[in-house]
Amino acid sequence: MTTRADSISSLLQLAHTLGKDDLRMSILGEGNVSIRVSDETFLVKTSGANLGSLSETGIAECRFDKLLPMIDSKGMDDAQIDQALFDARVSLDAKKPSVESLFHAWLLGLPGVQCVGHVHAIAVNQILCSPRAKEFARNRIFPDEIVCCGCESVFVPYTDPGLALAQVIRQKTLKFVARTKRDPRIILLENHGVIAVGSSPDGVLASLLMVEKSAQIFVGSAALGGPNFLTAKQVQRIAGRPDEHYRQSVLKL
Numbered sequence: 001m002t003t004r005a006d007s008i009s010s011l012l013q014l015a016h017t018l019g020k021d022d023l024r025m026s027i028l029g030e031g032n033v034s035i036r037v038s039d040e041t042f043l044v045k046t047s048g049a050n051l052g053s054l055s056e057t058g059i060a061e062c063r064f065d066k067l068l069p070m071i072d073s074k075g076m077d078d079a080q081i082d083q084a085l086f087d088a089r090v091s092l093d094a095k096k097p098s099v100e101s102l103f104h105a106w107l108l109g110l111p112g113v114q115c116v117g118h119v120h121a122i123a124v125n126q127i128l129c130s131p132r133a134k135e136f137a138r139n140r141i142f143p144d145e146i147v148c149c150g151c152e153s154v155f156v157p158y159t160d161p162g163l164a165l166a167q168v169i170r171q172k173t174l175k176f177v178a179r180t181k182r183d184p185r186i187i188l189l190e191n192h193g194v195i196a197v198g199s200s201p202d203g204v205l206a207s208l209l210m211v212e213k214s215a216q217i218f219v220g221s222a223a224l225g226g227p228n229f230l231t232a233k234q235v236q237r238i239a240g241r242p243d244e245h246y247r248q249s250v251l252k253l
């Protein structure tokens with residue numbers, strides 16, 4: 001059984017890896033990570049903390065039942081949202097949870113999702129800040145991308161970070177699931193960054209490493225007149241292969 005201490009240490013490990021300079025995924029206070037503790041609470045990075053040097057004091061335990069109703073609310077101003085984030089903490093000693101805790105809370109409720117990671121990775125953002133962002137979300141260019149990032153990614157048009165972004169992520173993810181009949185692994189935020197959801201911190205890391213690699217290849221092949229996308233039939237074939245399902249379980253996606 002996973003204890004709260006195990007969850008904290010695996011979340012810190014994920015944060016430290018994502019914050020490494022050579023990965024170019026987050027600098028300063030960029031990005032955030034979360035993990036489910038129970039049906040009632042989850043752990044999430046606090047506002048402004050640095051992923052690469054995150055310590056236990058940079059993590060807040062929050063209640064789902066305080067944050068999820070906010071996603072249905074209309075007309076909350078910034079001060080009310082800030083207060084609600086403070087009110088969601090289990091311990092009054094914890095710092096203010098990231099404003100992106102709202103989408104973490106909702107995404108942790110998706111089937112099989114225990115962990116969420118969000119970064120502003122350079123290659124992914126090169127594409128998400130370009131006119132080809134949607135094309136990157138819709139298409140696949142090599143088999144391992146399908147294994148780690150799914151057949152397609154959710155695409156979220158640029159939205160003000162915070163409550164409005166959590167609302168649009170919910171809307172676009174529900175539409176994606178209804179249309180593709182698949183659970184998402186990767187959510188791309190136009191002009192902002194990328195979110196990976198998974199059953200473990202290792203799975204979230206694998207998806208984020210692979211989406212960044214895919215983006216680098218996309219950018220490079222675009223410079224050569226590409227990319228040549230895999231056909232829908234080729235993508236479905238990889239997604240349906242039993243050996244790929246085995247690899248997904250080994251990678252704890």
Ligand SMILES: [Zn+2]
Nearest residue numbers: 031118192193
């Ligand atoms: Zn962000």
